[in-house]
Amino acid sequence: xxRMTMIExxxxxxxxxxxxxxxxxxxxxxxxxxxxxxxxxxxxxxKYGKSRCFDAPINEGGIVxxxxxxxxxxxxxxxxxxxxxxxxxxxxxxxxEAARLRHRSNADFTCPIVxxxxxxxxxxxxxTHSQSPEGLFTHVSGLKVVVPSNPRDAKGLLLAAIADxxxxxxxxxxxxxxGPFDGHHDKPIVSWKKxxxxxxxxxxxxVPLGKASVYREGGDVTVLAYGTMVFxxxxxxxxxxxxxxxxxxRTLLPLxxxxxxxxxxxxxxxxxxxxxxxxxxxGAELMALVQENCFYHLETPIIRxxxxxxxxxxxxxxxxxxGPVRVGAALKKVMED
Amino acid sequence: MSSETRPLSLNVPEPGCRPGDxxxxxxxxxxxxxxxxxxxxxxxxxxxxxMAFSIxxxxxxxxxxxxxxxxxxxxxxxxxxxxxxLTLRTFxxxxxxxxxxxKTSFYMQHLxxxxxxxxxxxxxxxxxxxxxxxxxxxxxxxxxxxxxxxxNQIYSNAEDPLHGRQMPIMYSSREHGFFSxxxxxGTQFVQSVGWAMASAISGDTKIAAGWIGDGSTAESDFHAxxxxxxxxxxxxxxxxxxxxxxxxxxxxxxRGGVGTFAARGHGFGIASIRVDGNDYLAVxxxxxxxxxxxxxxxxxxxxxxxxxxxxxxxxxxxxxxxxSQNEAAAWPMGxxxxxxxxxxxxxxxxxxxxxxxxxxxxxxxxxTAQKKAEAIGTLATGKHPSPRDMFEGVYETMPPHLVRQRQxxxx
Numbered sequence: 161x162x163r164m165t166m167i168e169x170x171x172x173x174x175x176x177x178x179x180x181x182x183x184x185x186x187x188x189x190x191x192x193x194x195x196x197x198x199x200x201x202x203x204x205x206x207k208y209g210k211s212r213c214f215d216a217p218i219n220e221g222g223i224v225x226x227x228x229x230x231x232x233x234x235x236x237x238x239x240x241x242x243x244x245x246x247x248x249x250x251x252x253x254x255x256x257e258a259a260r261l262r263h264r265s266n267a268d269f270t271c272p273i274v275x276x277x278x279x280x281x282x283x284x285x286x287x288t289h290s291q292s293p294e295g296l297f298t299h300v301s302g303l304k305v306v307v308p309s310n311p312r313d314a315k316g317l318l319l320a321a322i323a324d325x326x327x328x329x330x331x332x333x334x335x336x337x338x339g340p341f342d343g344h345h346d347k348p349i350v351s352w353k354k355x356x357x358x359x360x361x362x363x364x365x366x367v368p369l370g371k372a373s374v375y376r377e378g379g380d381v382t383v384l385a386y387g388t389m390v391f392x393x394x395x396x397x398x399x400x401x402x403x404x405x406x407x408x409x410r411t412l413l414p415l416x417x418x419x420x421x422x423x424x425x426x427x428x429x430x431x432x433x434x435x436x437x438x439x440x441x442x443g444a445e446l447m448a449l450v451q452e453n454c455f456y457h458l459e460t461p462i463i464r465x466x467x468x469x470x471x472x473x474x475x476x477x478x479x480x481x482x483g484p485v486r487v488g489a490a491l492k493k494v495m496e497d
Numbered sequence: 498m499s500s501e502t503r504p505l506s507l508n509v510p511e512p513g514c515r516p517g518d519x520x521x522x523x524x525x526x527x528x529x530x531x532x533x534x535x536x537x538x539x540x541x542x543x544x545x546x547x548m549a550f551s552i553x554x555x556x557x558x559x560x561x562x563x564x565x566x567x568x569x570x571x572x573x574x575x576x577x578x579x580x581x582x583l584t585l586r587t588f589x590x591x592x593x594x595x596x597x598x599x600k601t602s603f604y605m606q607h608l609x610x611x612x613x614x615x616x617x618x619x620x621x622x623x624x625x626x627x628x629x630x631x632x633x634x635x636x637x638x639x640x641x642x643x644x645x646x647x648x649n650q651i652y653s654n655a656e657d658p659l660h661g662r663q664m665p666i667m668y669s670s671r672e673h674g675f676f677s678x679x680x681x682x683g684t685q686f687v688q689s690v691g692w693a694m695a696s697a698i699s700g701d702t703k704i705a706a707g708w709i710g711d712g713s714t715a716e717s718d719f720h721a722x723x724x725x726x727x728x729x730x731x732x733x734x735x736x737x738x739x740x741x742x743x744x745x746x747x748x749x750x751x752r753g754g755v756g757t758f759a760a761r762g763h764g765f766g767i768a769s770i771r772v773d774g775n776d777y778l779a780v781x782x783x784x785x786x787x788x789x790x791x792x793x794x795x796x797x798x799x800x801x802x803x804x805x806x807x808x809x810x811x812x813x814x815x816x817x818x819x820x821s822q823n824e825a826a827a828w829p830m831g832x833x834x835x836x837x838x839x840x841x842x843x844x845x846x847x848x849x850x851x852x853x854x855x856x857x858x859x860x861x862x863x864x865t866a867q868k869k870a871e872a873i874g875t876l877a878t879g880k881h882p883s884p885r886d887m888f889e890g891v892y893e894t895m896p897p898h899l900v901r902q903r904q905x906x907x908x
Binding site: 185211212216217219221222225226227228229230232233234235237249252253256257260261262263264265266267268269270301302304325326370414415417 | 626628658659660662663667669670671676677679680681684687688689690691692693694695696697698699705717718720721722724725728890891892893896897898
C-alpha cells in the first residue's frame with residue numbers, strides 16, 4: 161500500500177499494465193517524453209521505450225483511428241485525449257468504429273482499447289476545459305464508460321479497463337487529480353496523501369467494471385453520483401444533517417442497477433447529481449431506471465441536481481457548478497416533500 | 498474598397514460532360530506504356546516526385562507488356578488474374594440481378610475496376626491486412642474466399658458469417674486479410690496505418706494496405722492517415738481508387754484535377770505513384786513494389802489507381818441522371834478484362850475460344866454457388882439468423898441490461 165494522488169495512481173496503473181503485458185501501448189498528445197500535461201504518463205517512455213509510449217500528432221480522430229487498427233492487430237492501446245472537451249473530432253471513430261467492431265464483424269475483429277480523458281469542471285476551465293460528455297458515450301451501444309472518484313478506484317478501474325476485451329471510455333475528473341473536492345472552493349484543498357482513499361494497493365489490484373460502491377451509508381435518501389459529485393454530496397449531507405446514502409456509480413455503462421435499486425428501495429427517496437448539463441444527460445437515464453424499478457418504493461419525486469443547460473461558463477464557475485448548497489437544497493426538499 | 502474591386506464569386510467545379518453531352522477525355526493526359534521508370538524500393542520520395550503526375554502503365558495498345566514494370570507474372574499467373582476478374586464481374590452481374598429480384602436489399606458492383614483489387618490481392622503475403630472500402634471484393638476473390646460465403650452475407654441467411662448484422666457486401670475475413678467493412682467512409686484509411694504501426698511496434702514483418710475512393714479523400718481521416726503514416730514511417734500501402742465519381746459527384750468536387758490525388762502525398766513526404774488502374778500488370782507491379790518498400794522498412798507509399806466507375810454507384814443509383822451514358826465506353830484506358838485478355842492472346846497464351854469457354858465455366862461456378870446460397874436462404878425466404886444474434890457480440894460478455902432487453906424481445 162502506498163499513498164498516491166489520482167495522477168500517481170493512474171500512472172501506476174499504466175506502469176503495472178505495461179510491465180505485465182507488452183501488448184499495452186500508450187500514446188497521445190504530449191504523452192511521451194513530457195509525460196502528459198497532467199503527468200499521468202510521466203516516466204513511462206523512459207522505462208518502456210519510445211515504441212511503447214510515444215507522442216502523437218494533434219489529431220484526435222487519428223489517435224483513436226490508429227488505436228482501433230492496433231487493436232485489430234492484437235495490441236492493447238491505452239490512449240489519451242488531452243481534454244474530454246476535445247474528443248469530438250474522434251467521435252466517428254469511437255461511435256461508428258470502436259463501439260461496433262466486434263458486433264459488425266461477429267468478433268472476427270475486436271477493439272480492446274482504453275480512451276482516457278480528463279473531464280469535469282470546477283477549475284475555471286471555461287467552455288473547452290470543463291465539459292462532462294459522459295452522456296454522449298453512454299448512449300452508444302458497444303462502449304463501456306467509467307468515471308473514478310479517488311486514487312484507489314482510479315488505479316483499479318483503469319487496470320480493469322485495460323484488461324477488458326471491449327472499448328472503454330475512461331473519464332478522469334481533473335478536479336480530483338490532486339485531492340478530493342467538495343465544491344467549497346473558498347477552502348484550501350487537502351491532498352490525497354492525507355486521505356484514506358489515497359491508500360492505493362500495489363500491483364495488479366483490479367476494481368471490477370460494472371460495480372458501484374456505497375461511498376456513505378444512510379437511511380434517508382439515496383444520492384446517485386460519480387466523480388467530483390461524490391464529495392459534493394457528502395458535504396451537502398453533512399451540512400444539512402440529512403442521512404444520505406451516497407452511491408458512487410464508478411461505471412456508468414454497464415450500470416450497477418442492483419446497487420441502485422437496493423438503496424432506493426431502502427430509503428424511498430432519490431437525488432441524482434452530475435456536473436453535465438441536464439437535458440438528455442445521464443441523470444435522465446438514471447431517473448427513468450429508478451422510476452421503472454422502484455416506483456412503488458418512492459416516497460417523493462426523484463430530483464436531479466446538474467449543470468445548467470448552457471455551455472460551461474468562465475466567470476460564473478460557481479453559479480454553474482452544482483455545489484453543496486444546491487445539492488443540500490435538493491436533499492432538504494426530498495425530505496420535506 | 499477600391500473602385501477596381503469587383504464582387505467575389507464562388508468557384509463550384511463542374512464535370513466535363515453531363516447527360517446528353519458527348520464525352521470528351523481529350524485533355525486527359527495518358528503517358529505511353531513503359532515510359533515510367535521503376536525506381537529502387539528504397540528510393541527517397543523526393544527523387545520520384547514526377548511519378549505522382551505520370552501514370553505507370555505496362556500494357557500498350559497492341560497488348561504488349563513493355564517497360565521496367567513488366568515481366569513479374571508468369572502466363573499461369575496472368576490467366577489466374579483473368580479468371581479472378583471474370584469471376585468478380587460475373588459475381589457482380591448475378592448479385593445485381595438478385596437485388597433486382599428482391600433476394601437482397603442492396604448491392605454494389607465493381608464494373609471496370611476489377612483489376613485494382615484482383616491484382617493488388619495477389620501482391621500481398623498471407624498475414625498482411627487490407628482495410629478495404631465496399632468496392633474491393635477482388636481482394637477476397639483473389640485470395641479464394643468462398644463465393645458461397647460472400648453470397649450468404651449478401652443474402653443475410655442462416656450461414657451469413659456476420660449473422661445478419663451488416664448490410665450486404667460489408668464482408669469481414671481476418672483469415673483472408675480483409676478487415677471488417679464499415680459504412681462510414683474514410684475511417685479504415687487511418688486504421689490501416691494503426692495496424693501497420695502495431696506491426697512495427699511488435700517487430701513483425703507484416704504490412705497493411707489502406708483503401709479509399711477519390712471522393713472520400715476529402716474526409717478528415719484521409720489527412721489523419723497521411724500524417725500518422727508519415728510521422729511514424731508506418732509499413733503501409735495507402736491506395737486511392739480514383740474512379741472519377743463519388744455517387745453523382747465528379748472527382749473535381751474532392752478537388753481532383755488540380756494536381757493529382759497522388760501528389761497529396763508530397764506534402765507529407767510520402768512516396769507517391771499513379772498507376773493505370775485498368776492495367777492488371779501495372780497494378781500488380783506497383784503493388785509489389787510498394788509492399789516490398791513497406792516490408793523492408795522504407796515506409797509508406799501512396800498509390801493513386803486511375804480508373805473509371807463504369808457501373809452505377811450502387812443498386813440505389815441511376816448514373817444516367819448526372820453523367821453521359823457513353824462516358825464509360827469513352828474512357829481512354831479501356832476495360833481491364835479486355836486488355837488482359839488481349840495481352841494473353843498476343844503472347845500466345847490464350848485464345849478467343851478459351852476465353853468463351855472460361856466465361857461459361859465461371860458463370861456455371863458462380864451460379865452453382867448462388868444455388869447453394871439460395872438453398873440456405875435469401876433476405877426474403879429460407880433460414881435466417883436468430884433475432885437472438887442481434888444481442889450477441891455487442892460486448893464479449895452480455896451485460897445485464899442487454900440480457901433483460903433480449904428477454905423482453907422474447908429471445
